[in-house]
Amino acid sequence: PFAFLQKHLILIFMTQKSVRAYAPATIANVSCGFDVLGLALENLGDEVVLRLQDKSEVSITKIEGDGGKLPLDPTKNTCCVSIIEFLKKIDSKQGIAVELYKKLPLGSGMGSSASSAVAGVWAANALMNYPLRKEDLLSCVMEAERVACGTAHADNVAPSLLGGIVLIQSNQPLEAVSIPTHLHLYCSVLHPDLVVNTKDSRRVLPTEIPLQLATKQWGYIAGLVAGFLKNDMGLISRSMHDCIVEPVRAKLIPHFYAVKEAALSAGALGCSISGSGPTIFALSENRIIAERVSEKMQSVFIQHRIKSNVYTSPINQEGGKII
Ligand code: HSE
Numbered sequence: 001p002f003a004f005l006q007k008h009l010i011l012i013f014m015t016q017k018s019v020r021a022y023a024p025a026t027i028a029n030v031s032c033g034f035d036v037l038g039l040a041l042e043n044l045g046d047e048v049v050l051r052l053q054d055k056s057e058v059s060i061t062k063i064e065g066d067g068g069k070l071p072l073d074p075t076k077n078t079c080c081v082s083i084i085e086f087l088k089k090i091d092s093k094q095g096i097a098v099e100l101y102k103k104l105p106l107g108s109g110m111g112s113s114a115s116s117a118v119a120g121v122w123a124a125n126a127l128m129n130y131p132l133r134k135e136d137l138l139s140c141v142m143e144a145e146r147v148a149c150g151t152a153h154a155d156n157v158a159p160s161l162l163g164g165i166v167l168i169q170s171n172q173p174l175e176a177v178s179i180p181t182h183l184h185l186y187c188s189v190l191h192p193d194l195v196v197n198t199k200d201s202r203r204v205l206p207t208e209i210p211l212q213l214a215t216k217q218w219g220y221i222a223g224l225v226a227g228f229l230k231n232d233m234g235l236i237s238r239s240m241h242d243c244i245v246e247p248v249r250a251k252l253i254p255h256f257y258a259v260k261e262a263a264l265s266a267g268a269l270g271c272s273i274s275g276s277g278p279t280i281f282a283l284s285e286n287r288i289i290a291e292r293v294s295e296k297m298q299s300v301f302i303q304h305r306i307k308s309n310v311y312t313s314p315i316n317q318e319g320g321k322i323i
Helices: 002-016 078-088 112-127 134-149 155-162 200-201 209-227 233-239 248-251 256-265 286-304
Strands: 020-026 037-053 058-064 097-100 167-169 174-179 186-192 270-273 278-284 309-314
Touching: 002 037, 002 209, 020 112, 020 186, 037 078, 037 112, 037 155, 037 186, 037 209, 037 309, 058 078, 058 112, 078 097, 078 134, 097 112, 097 286, 112 134, 112 155, 112 209, 134 155, 134 174, 134 200, 155 209, 186 286, 209 286, 233 270, 248 270, 256 270, 256 278, 256 286, 286 309
Parallel strands: 058 097
Antiparallel strands: 020 037, 037 097, 037 167, 167 174, 186 278, 186 309, 270 278
16 A cells, blocks of 8 residues: 555656746847847746646646737747757657746847747756756757747847857857856846837848948957957947848837937947847946946937836846746
């Protein structure tokens, strides 16, 4: 009778085991690094609760905070797609029930779909007792990003998973490189109450680039990465320019240039569109400047009666975590 009881207690424990995970919002592109550079933010991100379940499938039991907009079909929901890819990778038929708590606005340019996918995969990895390292999970979250945006680019998912500033040396085959810096940079993140869909804001992009412009841009991106590595604020500031993507996408964001001007005059090192927009971000050398920059950026929207939220955040160094 003791063995019987023990077996059943273990079974009850197994089916009730649950994990809650969080993954941070991100700023993709970081101005000049279209599809190849991203960084993670602090205190902003999606959460999931995962439970083992007997039936051998990944299913959503609850989504909160999406206004009913996200698909409940696990093959279309980014959080579930990354979990399904993870289970395939470890060759497991384990069933998992998913609760998703959306804290990030959809279509905001803060890596909302990536954040859900990363939280999901990191929770699933914990639930299965950590068979894989974070680096090995990147391909699973890339697949989720492909479902969400139509293309698999890692500049949101990699920093959300790994934390810090991440360079995507190549999307295919994937090589993500963490860029260390000793600087304590702060981000100002201004999110207007507007939705810009990543698919739409990729459609407006040029398909060909004049060599002169391309040369300018790859000078900027190399300069920005070198600036982070050398802890050189001046080089970072001189490199935070995007002469290819920003001019096209700025047209989709009302008063973008006025916000940018406000950020730069308040002392920001640089300012551009976060991911595919409409969120606008600025980078500053410390919290005090960043808070002033945030306030000045938002004052432009207040002046034009556009509802917005503003956040001031250091760069998150940890990425996805169990909470
Ligand atoms: N690099 C992507 C873009 C990020 O700018 O379209 C958005 O997911």
